[in-house]
Amino acid sequence: MKSTSTEPIVFQQAYDLTQWYAQRTPGFPKTHRLTLGDRLEHALFDLLSCLQDAAYGKNRASALSQSQDHVDRLRLWNRVAKDLKCISKI
Numbered sequence: 001m002k003s004t005s006t007e008p009i010v011f012q013q014a015y016d017l018t019q020w021y022a023q024r025t026p027g028f029p030k031t032h033r034l035t036l037g038d039r040l041e042h043a044l045f046d047l048l049s050c051l052q053d054a055a056y057g058k059n060r061a062s063a064l065s066q067s068q069d070h071v072d073r074l075r076l077w078n079r080v081a082k083d084l085k086c087i088s089k090i
Contacts (some may be wrong), residue, residue: 011051018044028086
């Protein structure tokens with residue numbers, strides 16, 4: 001999704017990734033859908049919230065630090081999802 005708004009590019013890319021995963025997690029195997037799928041989606045929504053706080057909030061440094069924590073978790077869970085063949089690409 002291309003945006004013509006003034007949103008930071010990192011926010012738009014995180015939004016696009018959230019949409020991408022929201023379309024795929026329902027197709028995860030049942031054994032992983034409610035654990036890995038939910039964790040991925042929650043982390044993505046938390047990342048979006050932190051990025052919004054970083055862009056428009058007052059405590060930007062803290063929001064960016066929290067964003068990095070979510071990115072680190074997402075990196076790990078993406079790897080697990082790929083290794084369990086829940087997704088075919090990252």
